[in-house]
Amino acid sequence: MTLVSEPQTVTIHTADNHEPLVDLRDVPELRLARRLAGEHGGYARLRTSVVDRLLSAQKRLPHGIRLLIVEAYRPYRPDELDLPDPHHTGGAVDVTLCTGDGTELDLGSRVLDGPEASANACYTAARNISIAALRNRANLWTVLRREGLTNYPTEWWHWSYGDRYWALNNGVPNTLYAPVTVELP
Template sequence: MTILLSDPRVAAVPVHECGEPLVALDASFGPARALVRSGLADRLAAARDALPPGIGLRVLEGHRRVADQRRIIEWYAGEVRAAHPDADAPEVERLTSRFVSPVAVAPHVAGAAVDLTLVDACGDELDLGTPVDATPEQSDGRCWTAAAGIGADARAHRDLMARVLGGAGLVNYPTEWWHWSHGDRYWALRTGAPAATYGPLERARTTGAGAAA
């Protein structure tokens, strides 16, 4: 059974903040130069190095400010209400959490999550079945990592992503093939860790360069 980020078990996970700073990923991960926790940067570098020659990771987003998280929640909750007019407030919250996390447990707000895809040697994105950030409604559910109805190439690319990122200690949010995290509450619940190591973080605690080479 899929555990969503709105599940009370996620919020019940304690946070033992380790104090790692946010670092900017280097250009090998794409032009976004996303901010992530330093330990996550190291894990992303290990995942990148495990990819076959000619394939790279492009990180599109990392740390997200609380205000930005709230804005995305508001936008997508409106889309959910339009698509599911009979849903009550708890159901709207549950459905919204398929695509965007409640602020209190949001992995992006903790600097613990990345949205990413695979690229070829020319920097062109590979076929992953849907665009990054395609909602469940827009993609007819094909944004789910294990969704049926995607092509063989997309399935192979998702499986490759799972091998290298999972091998580096990240976990996937199963409703979004592009969302991977480490150290947050969702990661702790999925892996059985006693606590999250990354809690909500503002951008004051940063360093200029990432650990990823």
Template sequence: MASKELPDGVRFLVVEGHRSSTEQARRFAVHVDRLRRSGLTDPADLRRRASAFVSPVEVAPHCAGAAVDLAFVDTDGVELDMGGAVNGHRTGDEEHCPMDASGLSSSARRNRDLLTQAMRSAGFINYPTEWWHWSYGDRYWALITEADSAIYGPV
């Protein structure tokens, strides 16, 4: 279990797990609109760029209950330095969203490394453009782990 990999004083903060298809579609549309307002007009480019941070409903692991968004807190519930906010793409902080983002503080890098160690020990994989996003059993997980197929699909 991933939590057994955490040192004393560090706990998981579960930000989000299952998400309805309606909510997923809304979030995807909002992100497409944000990109459109920035000047992108090509439909294929809009879909590709939006998909880097918000999955279309038909492949969204949150809709399948196969993904979880996580951060760390201390025993008092204070969030630890992760180098950027969960869902930082919503606030224009895309540069700190990737797991391997450059320019992170040493504490943020240590915390991201700890998150990676803990979640991988339980078989989860990270979506590399979102340090907080971990999945198990979805299509991306199947691709990365070379499983024969995904375990979970949209609910």
């Protein structure tokens, strides 16, 4: 398993196609969890192509199941970090599944619970989860992979498109998206 911080990932050339960020609060087809909502909705922004892929993926889910976006863009300040977070590109998203009314489905652990808090159930390939959680993860995996997103294997909920980890896993020499600074009101 290759991690985001390993040399083969961080040495991927960073390029940017200048695709705009979309405010997911303006995309009613996608549900947003509000638990990490910043005052200005910075968490609710993704690159246009990623939004299009999520919308397409959602159409492939079983009837009554929807994507629930927990977090997307994280505000970026170039002087703060040596290694930018994938969320700084607007190409990474923390996503789970929910019912039409927003009730989260069982995927084996809570989004953002690490190995200790989840008894390692946070790993995408975890087997210490219920049959229902395995089925739900398989649904999420199938629809997002079909749309070209890449999963980070230590976090079943973390998916990306166009960032360094995506480029590495798809044999692409450079990213589509670089970290971007967004002026929030």
